[in-house]
Amino acid sequence: MDIHKVYKAFIYTWLSSIAAILQFKIPSCALMKVTFKYLVGIDGPSGYGSKTTAEQVTQNCSFSLSSQLTAIITGATFGIGAETARVLAKRGVRIVIPARDLKKAAMVKEAIQKESPRAHIILLEIDLCSFSSIQRFWAHFLSLGLPLHILINNAGKFSQKMEFSEDKFELTFATNYLGHFLLTEMLLNKMVETADQTGIEGRIVNVTSVVHNWVKRDHFNFCQMLKPNILHAKELSRQLKARNANVAMNAVHPSIVKTGITRDHKGFITGMHFPFLSF
Numbered sequence: 001m002d003i004h005k006v007y008k009a010f011i012y013t014w015l016s017s018i019a020a021i022l023q024f025k026i027p028s029c030a031l032m033k034v035t036f037k038y039l040v041g042i043d044g045p046s047g048y049g050s051k052t053t054a055e056q057v058t059q060n061c062s063f064s065l066s067s068q069l070t071a072i073i074t075g076a077t078f079g080i081g082a083e084t085a086r087v088l089a090k091r092g093v094r095i096v097i098p099a100r101d102l103k104k105a106a107m108v109k110e111a112i113q114k115e116s117p118r119a120h121i122i123l124l125e126i127d128l129c130s131f132s133s134i135q136r137f138w139a140h141f142l143s144l145g146l147p148l149h150i151l152i153n154n155a156g157k158f159s160q161k162m163e164f165s166e167d168k169f170e171l172t173f174a175t176n177y178l179g180h181f182l183l184t185e186m187l188l189n190k191m192v193e194t195a196d197q198t199g200i201e202g203r204i205v206n207v208t209s210v211v212h213n214w215v216k217r218d219h220f221n222f223c224q225m226l227k228p229n230i231l232h233a234k235e236l237s238r239q240l241k242a243r244n245a246n247v248a249m250n251a252v253h254p255s256i257v258k259t260g261i262t263r264d265h266k267g268f269i270t271g272m273h274f275p276f277l278s279f
């Protein structure tokens with residue numbers, strides 16, 4: 001076993017415990033065991049573990065099937081979303097990147113097309129913390145007349161200051177949860193319709209985090225911001241089953257990855273945390 005990985009896992013488990021204690025919530029042995037397992041990279045029941053890459057997960061995807069698929073990936077101008085877009089495009093999926101900064105999105109598109117010259121990538125403007133911007137994106141997307149098989153609600157913000165969106169909601173909550181909730185509601189009929197017409201199961205994925213467990217009820221913090229994404233996935237999944245829709249809804253934890261998410265939190269603790277924990 002790689003001693004470096006064990007060291008990382010040990011440090012993480014230790015930091016998780018401290019964080020949980022600071023939240024007055026001692027993690028159960030089961031939670032610590034699961035956390036330890038994925039940090040060491042032991043495969044779970046799916047056959048994949050935290051060390052598995054997106055390329056490995058998708059390597060057996062049939063190109064003929066994936067070339068029929070259209071996916072919207074929010075937050076694909078950086079980090080986890082950009083990597084998701086790169087790999088899905090490589091497998092032949094048509095990618096729609098909603099972005100608030102179209103210049104950044106164009107750079108991502110160029111990089112993907114360098115690797116996969118036939119990749120079909122569409123860039124559309126959206127600001128997830130503005131309801132009117134989401135409505136404009138929705139109208140623009142529908143006007144393209146494309147099917148929609150996959151929606152990955154990935155964009156995220158971790159705001160340090162108390163800031164508010166134009167609709168007067170706290171900015172992290174507005175971006176991570178409210179924006180994605182509205183976007184999903186608006187695109188749902190399109191997804192159900194596409195699944196009915198093509199016979200291909202649609203998929204909605206909320207990218208969130210296991211840190212939603214570190215929630216102290218009376219404390220408004222980042223972990224608490226992630227809880228609604230889990231509840232949204234659970235409730236919408238129940239509703240989709242109840243209406244017999246051929247669309248599945250999941251929430252995922254992407255492990256710990258050094259991305260731009262901590263850009264507002266540069267400092268000793270964050271700086272110390274990521275070299276040890278990021279994969």
Ligand SMILES: NC(=O)c1ccc[n+]([C@@H]2O[C@H](COP(=O)([O-])OP(=O)(O)OC[C@H]3O[C@@H](n4cnc5c(N)ncnc54)[C@H](OP(=O)(O)O)[C@@H]3O)[C@@H](O)[C@H]2O)c1
Nearest residue numbers: 075077078079080127128129155156209256257259260261
């Ligand atoms: N990194 C981790 O260790 C980790 C762990 C657990 C969960 N997650 C989750 O994974 C997801 C992706 O995070 P990441 O680590 O890849 O973060 P990241 O590198 O900061 O990327 C965030 C993306 O979201 C976009 N975004 C932010 N606010 C937006 C808005 N108002 N409208 C449209 N797009 C917006 C950003 O676009 P701009 O380029 O315009 O800023 C960027 O493309 C997040 O939901 C995060 O909570 C990450």
